[in-house]
Structure formats: structure tokens, C-alpha cells
Amino acid sequence: MCESKEKTFFKLIHGSGKEEASKEDKLRAKEKRNRLSLLVQKFEFHEETHPSRSGHLVKETRVSPKEAMIWGESFDKLLAHKDGLETFTRFLKTEFSEENIEFWIACEDFKKIKDPNQILLKAKAIYEKFIQSDAPQEVNLDFHTKEVISKSITQPNLHSFDAAQSRVYQLMEQDSYTRFLKSDIYLDLIEGKPQRPTNLRRRSRSFTYNEFQDVKSDAAIWL
Template identity: 40%
Template structure:
């Protein structure tokens, strides 16, 4: 892990998410807080959007819906009922962007809440200190 990478994680949530190591550290931090569902949903949406047209999008969309979107889902994300209903309605023929609205909301929540907490966390502060002292 290059010192520059660690320092760049503080530039933006997107910068952190683009770094494989940063992503792993952030996910582990969120897991320690029992709040990794937003990140996992975000990553699943990215993978879903990249599915080739011939893949079974319907099965993938339903899995994401059951795991993150449905009321009472094991890793239920915090989205409004209108967005939840729109996703549910699109499950019969889901396009690559059927989760986009919810994904933007989750990204915004992470940027405003869990990402700033991560930057203040002892984990990140220790990594940053190590990176800047070398």
C-alpha cells in the first residue's frame, strides 16, 4: 500500500472506493460498526450495472432486492418507500440502472455519515500517520 494512496483516501469517498486497498479497509471498518450494508449494496449495484446483456439480470436484481431493498431484508438499506416501490416494479424486466436512484441515495448517506467517521477513526488515522511519516 503506497503512502500516497492512503492520503488520497481523504480526498473523497469516490477516491477511497476506487482504491482496492482503501475499499477493503473501509469495508472492514464498516463491518466493525455493523454498518456495511450500504457499501455492500453500492458495490452490488456497480457489479449489476456491468452485467453483460445476455446475463440473467432478473435473478441478479431479485437477489439484490431480497438482500438489501425489501422491507425486513437481512441487510436492509435506508431508502424511501417510493424508491423501494420503483425497484420492486422493475424486477420483472430490470434494466442496468434499476437501482440507480437507491444507489445514489446510499452513496450520499455514506459520504455524509460513515465516510467522515472513517476518516476520524483510529484505524484510518494510524494508517495515515504511518504513510506520512515514511
């Protein structure tokens, strides 16, 4: 009997210890999450209160209302004008879609290559930056177009990206260009108004475990 009571008491003591340890672990985990949330909020606030950073885009351009009016005649005329191209790029940055115009420019430059040895190098660079899955500035292309480029990238020619460039061009012309013509950036120019700082709209993000899997578990990093 005594031995049985001792075993029961032993189990109660150790069971209680595990329970306390579990509670302590949960409290520590909760504290880490709270500190992470505060760090993220501070970082975002710090970014938004510095106009000189990427949160604001201010570029002085000397474009007359007459010149700006020409941009509204066609998308081609906008892209053909240096200041028009720069202003449109600035607009795309406010929508976080500047990869489209950067890809289009990269394709234009690619088609001008004279040195055959540079074709393969430049083609791979464009493919890795804009085309392949999870590329840092991946453009929105259909599977078939991507597949064709993927298969020909080992032996590219100056027209390897023509189909992809055409699709991105159409996307910008039919979607982004129409919004650009109604934007404050463009309307201020044709009305001769001074340009105002352009606030970048922040993308909402959900922080997942995968994004922080390499973060050390040492409590010191949260202090």
C-alpha cells in the same frame, strides 16, 4: 350439614392443590428464564474471548501513508482504490453498517452484466438481499425509492438500482466517510503505524418471546 362440610373440605383440598401447582409452574418458568440468561451470557463471553472470530477484525495491508492520504481527498478516490475500499468496508463492519458498501458494490457489478438472461436473476437477488422489507441486509431507503424498484423488479434493466445506489452513496459519503477519516483505522495508516485489532461493538439486544417461540418446552433442553 355433613354433606355441606364435605363439599367445603373438597373445595379447600382441590383449591390448595391448584395453588401449589400454580406456584410450581411459576418456579419452573423462572428457573428456565434464569438458565436462558446464563446460556446467553456464556455464549456472548465465548464470542468475545476468541480474537479469531468476528469480534475482531485484523487484516494486514501494505498501504503507504502517501496512498492513504489520497483517500482523504474525496470519497470517490477512497472507493476507486482497492485497499481503500477494503479498509472502508472494515470500518463499516465495526459500525455494523457494511450492508451499505456491499449494496453499492453489488450495484456496480450489476451494471456490468453482459448476458441479458442474467439481468433478471441478479436484480431479484439484489432486491431480496438488500431492498425488500425484512431483507437480511436491508439498506436504509425511503418508501418511494423502494416502491419504484418493487414495481419494476419483474422487468429490470441495468439502471434499475441507480436511484437507490445514489442514495446509499450519499449516506455513506456524508455520514460514514466523515467518521472514517477520524477513525483509528484510517489515522494509523496515514501515520504509518501498524494496524491494531479492531473490536466490533456488540449491538444490545432484547430477547423477546417471538425469538424463542420455536424452542421446545421440554425441560431437558435446559440441562
